Amino acid sequence: MTKLIYCVLLCHFIAAFAALGMPLFLPMVLPTLGAHIDSDWAGVLFILPTFCTALAARFWGQFADRYGRRRSLLRAQLGLAAGFALCGLADNLTIFVFGLIVQGTFGGTMAASNSYLSSQIKDAKTLGNSLNKTQLSARLALIIAPIGLGWGLSDTNPLNAYLWLSVLPLLAMAITLTLPTDKTEKSGALDEIESQTANKTKHTKPSLRSLYWVFSAQFCFAFAMVVTFPYFSPFVQQYGVTNQAWIGFLYALPHGVYLLFAGKVHLFSEKINRHHPLNTLWLGFGLLSLSTLLHLMPYQAVLIIARILFGIGMVCCYQGLHQALASQINRQQSGKIFSRFDAMSKWGGVVAGLSASFISSWGWLEVPFLLSTLVSASTAIAMIILSKFGRLHVKQSIISH
Structure with missing residues (x-):
């Protein structure tokens, strides 16, 4: 295997x-x-x-x-x-x-x-x-x-x-x-x-409906992540960073963090998900929200910390989304489910790119980061509220397998 x-x-x-x-x-x-x-x-x-x-x-x-x-x-x-x-x-x-x-x-x-x-x-x-x-x-x-x-x-x-x-x-x-x-x-x-x-009556509708919140969270995650990408370079240059190699390093830093921790995040996730199977996902959106807010502070040291937190947030969000999807997937419809999951990521990226372009045309380079903060925080809060009322269907197998 x-x-x-x-x-x-x-x-x-x-x-x-x-x-x-x-x-x-x-x-x-x-x-x-x-x-x-x-x-x-x-x-x-x-x-x-x-x-x-x-x-x-x-x-x-x-x-x-x-x-x-x-x-x-x-x-x-x-x-x-x-x-x-x-x-x-x-x-x-x-x-x-x-x-x-x-x-x-x-x-x-x-x-x-x-x-x-x-x-x-x-x-x-x-x-x-x-x-x-x-x-x-x-x-x-x-x-x-x-x-x-x-x-x-x-x-x-x-x-x-x-x-x-x-x-x-x-x-x-x-x-x-x-x-x-x-x-x-x-x-x-x-x-x-x-x-x-x-098996249509037994599997199709319940399986897809139980995953709608995962698709929605995937869209919000992709939007919150991608909306900060297109105009990162001119945004950073506002703070006096002019070296293109350094800008490239800062841009790639979250992806490097993902490479370092993605293979081991499941060990961390198993521990914090013992109390609730969505803790990792909530933490991911919280870190994304905090990191994009820190981007607005005009200090390079803070910017480095923000980029690292952004990467850790990515790791936690992907881990939470993938485990939620894997624990509830109907194997007979895996093609349809994964295509929709990936499509929501694509739609989130497209909407984010168009939003960033429109916002930047007005010269508001800070707004995409504020928008990312609001979307990340709102998604985390909405999931917490819905989970308290039992509206999110999450199998405990996320942590028990």
Whole structure:
């Protein structure tokens, strides 16, 4: 089982390296296409694949449940490769945009990887920890890809980089083909459809309804996190930080904290969740709220502390969300559930990016951090209140497995 988990994580890292690395270099790509568009349109292209992934998530989730989670993972990797190849072969803006749409619509490796893991791992605690590791592979790619691609793009045309990167998802596909099939793929589509029809009344509605609060919390978490990203550099420069390397370090610091602690957070979570299974999640939102508030204090030492707390908050939020999801998931609908979970993250990021752009156009660079503080604190308070009235359905298996 450990070998399978790490094979899936390797495949996800390979795909994420391509998907997360290139958007940063869009301003370098567009001039090579003869595109004379302003920065606002560049921002739209930046979020276009994410937007398409969120739109297509429901369909691909149903596809995974009906035809197999491994097949869906192979589909996501092939879609990512096709999208990057189209971008690399583009000789005008229209074809390039079409490539971005294909990348987003037919990609979605995060949801597909998590859904496949859920079909192979039956223990809720192990599954929750594995979901943390898929986020860890994404964070690792988010740090390594911009550095590696920034070095590589200095010697090549950015469009050629898209072509080279299209090979990486194909490599991930080759590895995925060696992994075991899931039950749906073995038994066939007809058996799965009949099984779902027979259990529709018993499983479908209760399972999804019991997870609505998890989806909502995921949206709020993604929004609170991402809304601080787009204009972090000019915000920090207001406080006299002008060294770009130092700004980059501060920006990446929370992701580095996640890399350090994500693998061990379950040990901490088991202790504090003994009194209530949502303590880790509440703590995560509380730390996010505190850290973004501390960003508004004009001292570099405080800023470093705030970035570290931001990273710890990310660790706790992901741990709490993943364990809540893993403890209640209906395995027959794991494709649909994980696609919706990932879609809520994508929608949160899209709304956050648009909000940050609108706010920054007025010159209010502090407001995204205040907005993050309010959303994080409100989400934590709402969950605490709802849990007191029994409105949040959380199985104690989060801590008992």
